[in-house]
Amino acid sequence: MNITAVKVNKFESGKLRGFADVTFDDMLTIKGYKIFEGSKGLFVSTPSRQDKDGKYIDMVWVEDRDFMDEIQKTVLKEYESVPNTIATSKTTRANRPSVRVTSDPNDFGPAPA
16 A cells, blocks of 8 residues: 555644545545654654543554554655644634645635535
8 A cells, every 4th residue: 555645644742743535545434543742753643533431442453563653754844844834723624724735725625614
């Protein structure tokens, strides 16, 4: 699988620095990768959800470590290219900056309202 597009929403909310949607082979988009600021710098986590006990469960698991490293490098590269006009967590989703990485604005469907 090849990464063909990345969409990054950059903002600040504690250690969470943004979200990314990653498209593979122009066929599959996985939404909800999280970009965090950790003690060793930025890192990317796979989409997850919280269960009724408050534990986080990964919704996507990448078996190949090298492929996950490629996802992380690509997402962080796009994150760094996003302008530094960062919205805070108090800003509504509609007002957050959104960056499209591909030249086709319809790659991710219509823009959020």
